[in-house]
Amino acid sequence: MGSDAGPVPGVVRGVMVDGWKGAAEDAAMGGVSEADFIPLTAEQAQALRARQPMLSPWWVVVGQVLVGVLVVAGAWLVSGRQVVALSAAWGVLAVVVPAALFARGVTGRFASVNAGSAVLSFFVWELIKIVVTVGILYAAHRMVEGLSWLAMLIGLIVTIKVYWLALAFARKASPVQVENA
Numbered sequence: 001m002g003s004d005a006g007p008v009p010g011v012v013r014g015v016m017v018d019g020w021k022g023a024a025e026d027a028a029m030g031g032v033s034e035a036d037f038i039p040l041t042a043e044q045a046q047a048l049r050a051r052q053p054m055l056s057p058w059w060v061v062v063g064q065v066l067v068g069v070l071v072v073a074g075a076w077l078v079s080g081r082q083v084v085a086l087s088a089a090w091g092v093l094a095v096v097v098p099a100a101l102f103a104r105g106v107t108g109r110f111a112s113v114n115a116g117s118a119v120l121s122f123f124v125w126e127l128i129k130i131v132v133t134v135g136i137l138y139a140a141h142r143m144v145e146g147l148s149w150l151a152m153l154i155g156l157i158v159t160i161k162v163y164w165l166a167l168a169f170a171r172k173a174s175p176v177q178v179e180n181a
Helices: 020-028 042-051 057-079 082-106 115-143 149-160 162-169
Strands: none
Touching: 057 082, 057 149, 057 162, 082 115, 082 149, 115 149, 149 162
8 A cells, every 4th residue: 555545544644554664754754644644433443353352361360370280280290399389389379369450450340431540550450469479479488388489489480471372372363454435
């Protein structure tokens, strides 16, 4: 699509849908104005959302639980010691419990009122997540006799990495095809 193709809804004139670089170059040259941009209609926006679904934070939490169970079982099998498995479990809990609280907070009713409340909700629940994580790690230190710090950190780190796995296995969005109105 070139600049002679005419304006396309939701796209800056002369810029490919998937090409931010072109938009930056065009804007740097002073070639982009508000007249060059046509907003999407409600139907077009709905179709775009349908083609590019969001990943639910609850799927990430479920993935963390499943990976956490594997980590704890692996720690027990490798070491043969219950305290090592328990230490790994505390590491997993230090990720899963705060992630579940965060998912509940950002998918709640308050977070969906408007953009401002969504941003505030994100930061508040992120702070709660950090405080709960530190609290669980401190509780593990105080409650587990002979805590294996290595096993706990391995459980924590492996479980945190589920965020990357969730992104890797998320459904890929189909290309956006917008027709001229």
